[in-house]
Amino acid sequence: MNVFPEGFRHLPGYLDEAAQTALLDDIRAIVAQAPLYTPAMPRTGKEMSVRMTNCGTLGWVTDKERGYRYQDTHPVTGKPWPPIPASLLDLWRSVADFPDDPEACLVNFYDARAKMGLHQDRDEQVFDAPVVSVSLGDACLFRVGGTKRSDPTTSFRLESGDVVVLGGSSRLAFHGVDRIYPGTSPLLKNGGRINLTLRRVTT
Ligand code: SIN
Ligand code: FE2
Numbered sequence: 001m002n003v004f005p006e007g008f009r010h011l012p013g014y015l016d017e018a019a020q021t022a023l024l025d026d027i028r029a030i031v032a033q034a035p036l037y038t039p040a041m042p043r044t045g046k047e048m049s050v051r052m053t054n055c056g057t058l059g060w061v062t063d064k065e066r067g068y069r070y071q072d073t074h075p076v077t078g079k080p081w082p083p084i085p086a087s088l089l090d091l092w093r094s095v096a097d098f099p100d101d102p103e104a105c106l107v108n109f110y111d112a113r114a115k116m117g118l119h120q121d122r123d124e125q126v127f128d129a130p131v132v133s134v135s136l137g138d139a140c141l142f143r144v145g146g147t148k149r150s151d152p153t154t155s156f157r158l159e160s161g162d163v164v165v166l167g168g169s170s171r172l173a174f175h176g177v178d179r180i181y182p183g184t185s186p187l188l189k190n191g192g193r194i195n196l197t198l199r200r201v202t203t
Pocket of ligand 1: 106108116133142175176177195197
């Protein structure tokens with residue numbers, strides 16, 4: 001039995017196959033306008049294994065020189081991010097229990113070897129809205145802990161169509177992706193995992 005922090009919700013199979021396929025089409029259209037790029041860590045410039053893009057009025061980016069931040073344009077094309085699709089706004093309105101819509105949707109693409117180290121989402125100006133995240137494609141091993149890096153963590157699988165809500169005291173919980181399980185979903189024909197993270201950034 002997993003023990004989750006207060007305010008943390010895992011909604012397995014929230015999106016059925018038809019909804020996953022429709023959402024994937026929306027994401028393809030976003031990536032066509034705002035291509036996936038390889039972000040780099042602050043200071044060291046070490047490249048992340050996850051490729052990223054965004055939709056929304058603000059997008060989360062990172063590079064060697066300027067570090068983690070939100071900005072309203074794609075760092076490579078210089079163009080504004082495409083809007084958040086209606087399907088994701090509907091999802092947010094159903095699960096976030098928050099009066100305002102999200103401003104940012106980070107699109108993460110994991111190939112078979114990609115992972116994401118334990119971190120907190122704390123580049124936003126306010127933390128009263130939850131972080132809502134959707135998984136598509138291959139399963140992953142997700143890890144969540146407490147608000148201190150040294151707190152104990154719980155690991156479990158996220159499958160295509162699962163939704164996770166980091167709300168309440170879990171809004172600032174450490175979390176990460178330890179590994180991808182290749183070949184566990186037929187959704188993406190070349191494999192891999194897409195994670196969509198919806199966030200409110202400003203007040
Ligand atoms: C993230 O924390 O940005 C990604 C989480 C995930 O891929 O499930
Ligand atoms: Fe995160």
